[in-house]
Amino acid sequence: MSAFLYGVSLQWKLDIRSKSLLVTCYIVPLIFFALMGGIFTSITPEMKHTLIQSMVVMGVSMGAFIGLPPSLIETYGSDIKKVYKANGVPLYLGLVSMFISAFVHLMIMCVIIFLIAPIAFDATLPTNIPLFFAALAIYIAVSLSIGSILGLVVKNQAKLTMIAQLIFLPSIMLSGIMFPINLLPKALEVIGKIFPASWGYQLILNNGFQFKNLWYLLLVIFVALMLCGLLLKRQKSN
Amino acid sequence: MTNAIQISGLKKSYGNHTVLKGLNFNVKKGEIFALLGVNGAGKTTALECIEGLRKYDNGNVTINGKMGIQLQSSSLPAHIKPMEAVKLFAKWNKTQIDYSMLEALGINELKKQYAELSTGQKRRLHLALSLINNPDIVFLDEPTAGLDVEGRISLHDQIRKLRAHGKTIILASHDMAEVEALCDRIAILNDGNIVFCGTASALTDRISKRYAIHIKTEHGNEIFETDKIVDMLLTLLEDLKQKNVEVLDIKVDRGTLEQHFIEIARRTEE
Numbered sequence: 001m002s003a004f005l006y007g008v009s010l011q012w013k014l015d016i017r018s019k020s021l022l023v024t025c026y027i028v029p030l031i032f033f034a035l036m037g038g039i040f041t042s043i044t045p046e047m048k049h050t051l052i053q054s055m056v057v058m059g060v061s062m063g064a065f066i067g068l069p070p071s072l073i074e075t076y077g078s079d080i081k082k083v084y085k086a087n088g089v090p091l092y093l094g095l096v097s098m099f100i101s102a103f104v105h106l107m108i109m110c111v112i113i114f115l116i117a118p119i120a121f122d123a124t125l126p127t128n129i130p131l132f133f134a135a136l137a138i139y140i141a142v143s144l145s146i147g148s149i150l151g152l153v154v155k156n157q158a159k160l161t162m163i164a165q166l167i168f169l170p171s172i173m174l175s176g177i178m179f180p181i182n183l184l185p186k187a188l189e190v191i192g193k194i195f196p197a198s199w200g201y202q203l204i205l206n207n208g209f210q211f212k213n214l215w216y217l218l219l220v221i222f223v224a225l226m227l228c229g230l231l232l233k234r235q236k237s238n
Numbered sequence: 239m240t241n242a243i244q245i246s247g248l249k250k251s252y253g254n255h256t257v258l259k260g261l262n263f264n265v266k267k268g269e270i271f272a273l274l275g276v277n278g279a280g281k282t283t284a285l286e287c288i289e290g291l292r293k294y295d296n297g298n299v300t301i302n303g304k305m306g307i308q309l310q311s312s313s314l315p316a317h318i319k320p321m322e323a324v325k326l327f328a329k330w331n332k333t334q335i336d337y338s339m340l341e342a343l344g345i346n347e348l349k350k351q352y353a354e355l356s357t358g359q360k361r362r363l364h365l366a367l368s369l370i371n372n373p374d375i376v377f378l379d380e381p382t383a384g385l386d387v388e389g390r391i392s393l394h395d396q397i398r399k400l401r402a403h404g405k406t407i408i409l410a411s412h413d414m415a416e417v418e419a420l421c422d423r424i425a426i427l428n429d430g431n432i433v434f435c436g437t438a439s440a441l442t443d444r445i446s447k448r449y450a451i452h453i454k455t456e457h458g459n460e461i462f463e464t465d466k467i468v469d470m471l472l473t474l475l476e477d478l479k480q481k482n483v484e485v486l487d488i489k490v491d492r493g494t495l496e497q498h499f500i501e502i503a504r505r506t507e508e
Contacts, residue, residue, distance in 0.1 A: 003329035010322055017317035079313040086291055086307040086369055087332045
C-alpha cells in the first residue's frame with residue numbers, strides 16, 4: 001500500500017510540475033469561466049442559477065478529455081512502460097495514479113469555481129451542496145474513465161488532439177450547458193445524449209440527482225473501466 | 239562454476255522474419271558476458287526474450303537468480319527527479335535503498351528533472367534503477383551508447399565493480415573494443431545465430447590479425463589488408479620511400495565489426 005500511495009502522491013507532484021496539466025485543468029477552464037461567466041449572466045441573467053453547474057461540466061470535460069490523455073500516452077506510448085515492466089513497477093500504476101491525481105486537480109478547479117462564482121457573478125449556490133459534490137464526483141470519474149481510454153488507445157499526440165476534440169466539442173455544445181438542450185434540432189439533441197456531459201449536467205443541477213440521470217453514467221463508467229482493464233492487459237502482454 | 243543463465247534453442251520471429259534462429263549459450267555466475275552484434279542483429283530481442291519482457295516462439299530459458307534490467311531505450315516521466323524514481327522503484331520492489339550504490343553512481347547529486355538530465359546521467363540513473371532490488375544478474379543493453387569517453391570509462395568502472403561484488407553481468411553491445419576491455423566471455427550474434435562464443439582472448443586470437451592499413455599519399459588513398467602488420471608496414475613504407483612518394487597520413491585499424499563477423503561466419507562455415 002505504501003508503494004501505491006507513494007506512486008499516487010508522486011504523480012500528484014508530477015502533474016503540478018507539468019505545465020500542460022496546469023493549462024488544461026486550471027488556466028483554460030478558469031479563464032473560460034471568467035469570460036463566459038460574465039457573458040452568460042449579462043445576456044441571460046437567469047443563467048446565474050446554473051452557472052456553477054455549467055462551468056464545472058465544461059472544466060471537467062476539458063481536463064478529462066484534453067488534459068489526461070497526453071499524460072497517459074507519455075507513459076503507455078513510450079519506453080516508460082517497458083522500464084516499469086522491467087523493474088517491478090506494475091503497469092496499472094500509471095493509469096490509476098494519473099486518474100486519482102487528475103480527479104483531485106479537477107475537483108480543486110471545481111471548488112474554485114464554486115467559491116468564486118457567487119462573488120464574481122452573483123451565481124446561485126446549489127441547494128444541496130453535498131449532493132452537488134457527489135454528482136460532480138461521479139461526473140469527474142466518468143469523464144476521466146473516457147479520457148483514460150483515449151490515452152490508452154491512441155498512440156500519438158497529433159491524433160489524440162483531433163480525437164479528443166471530437167469528444168470534447170460535442171460534449172460542450174450539445175450538453176445544454178451553453179444553451180437549453182430543447183432549443184437544439186431533435187437529431188442533435190439525440191446525439192448530445194450519447195455524450196456523458198449532458199447526463200452529468202442534468203445530474204449536477206438542483207434536484208437532478210436521480211436514477212433517470214444516473215444510470216447512463218454508471219453504464220459508461222462500468223464499460224469504460226472494463227475496457228481500460230482489457231487495454232492494460234493487452235499492454236502487458238505486448 | 240555454475241550457470242546463471244542457460245539458453246537453448248531460443249527462436250523468435252516477427253511475421254516471416256526470423257530474428258533468432260535457435261540460440262544456445264550459457265552465462266556463468268559472476269562473469270561479464272557480452273552479446274555482440276551489429277545493429278539489427280537481434281541482440282535486444284534476445285535479451286528481452288531472456289528477461290521475460292518479450293515472448294519467444296521456441297526454446298528454453300533458465301535464470302538462476304534475481305534479475306536487474308537496464309533497457310537499451312529507457313525513459314521515465316519528464317518531470318520526475320532521480321531520487322523520486324529511485325524511491326518509487328525501491329518501494330515497489332519492497333527493498334531498502336542502497337545509498338552507497340547511489341553515491342557510487344552519483345545519483346544523490348542529480349537534482350534536475352529527468353528531461354533535463356544529460357544522456358550520461360540518464361544512463362547512470364537507469365543503471366541505478368536496475369540495481370535497486372540488489373539483483374544477482376544484471377542485464378545491460380548498450381549501456382554506453384551515446385556516452386562520451388569520460389562517461390564510458392566511468393560506466394566501465396561501475397560494471398567492473400558490480401562483478402567484484404559477485405554479480406553476473408550480461409551486456410549487449412556493438413562495440414568490439416568495449417566488450418574486449420570488459421568481458422570475460424563473448425557471444426557474437428550474426429543473422430540470428432551465435433557464430434562465436436568464447437573468451438575475449440580466444441576472440442582476439444581469431445580476429446586480431448586482420449589489420450587494415452590506410453595510407454594517404456599525394457597520389458590518393460590506398461587500403462591494404464594483412465595478417466602481418468609489422469612486415470606489411472615495413473614493406474609498404476620501404477616501397478614508398480624508394481618511389482619517393484610523400485606519405486601524408488597513415489592509419490591502422492582492425493577492420494569493422496561487420497568485416498570481422500563476415501570473417502568469423504566464413505571460418506565457422508569452413
